[in-house]
Amino acid sequence: xxxxxxxxxxxxxxxxxxxxxxxxxxxxxxxxxxxxxxxxxxxxxxxxxxxxxxxxxxxxxxxxxxxxxxxxxxx
Amino acid sequence: xxxxxxxxxxxxxxxxxxxxxxxxxxxxxxxxxxxxxxxxxxxxxxxxxxxxxxxxxxxxxxxxxxxxxxxxxxx
Numbered sequence: 001x002x003x004x005x006x007x008x009x010x011x012x013x014x015x016x017x018x019x020x021x022x023x024x025x026x027x028x029x030x031x032x033x034x035x036x037x038x039x040x041x042x043x044x045x046x047x048x049x050x051x052x053x054x055x056x057x058x059x060x061x062x063x064x065x066x067x068x069x070x071x072x073x074x075x
Numbered sequence: 076x077x078x079x080x081x082x083x084x085x086x087x088x089x090x091x092x093x094x095x096x097x098x099x100x101x102x103x104x105x106x107x108x109x110x111x112x113x114x115x116x117x118x119x120x121x122x123x124x125x126x127x128x129x130x131x132x133x134x135x136x137x138x139x140x141x142x143x144x145x146x147x148x149x150x
Contacts, residue, residue: 006116021117021138028136030129032122041081041116042096047107054105061103063096 001048003055004074007064008039039069076123078130079149082139083114114144 009015018036025033042063044055055073064071084090093111100108117138119130130148139146 008116008118018117024137025133028133030133032125033119034122035118035120037118039116039118041083041114042093043083043110043112043114044108045110047109050107058100058103058105062099 001046001050001075003044003046003050003052005042005044005055005059005063006039006072006074007042007059007069008071009037010068010070013068076121076125076150078119078121078125078127080117080119080130080134080138081114081147081149082117082134082144083146084112085143085145088143 015037017038021038022033022036025036044058046055052073052075055075059071059073060066090112092113096113097108097111100111119133121130127148127150130150134146134148135141
């Protein structure tokens, strides 16, 4: 079975990578880019029967730094 | 207006980051993790009226390395 975890920086946390991408897009001539935020998408191939609670535990322990990141699980 | 770009490594391309996450999950006691692939999600804040074609051009020029990565756009 598959699960997807989306990890993004929390609102208000500085996103240097997003800022770098925004700057680069501007330098390439793409105007009208008002903001860029970059996060992770993690695709998990799990044994059948793995529960969302287990995936949540994976996020809390490893996949997301919950101090500055929020995560969303898609089972 | 917002657009989201999902960038993943193409099938068959080695994903060392995914392998590292899989190994770490195993070390934390999460058995039943058969595979992990990690990619990027990029949230773009764009001027109203920006077309999908423009976002596609951003992907082709900067956001994705189309030799080893594939991307999906959500407008």
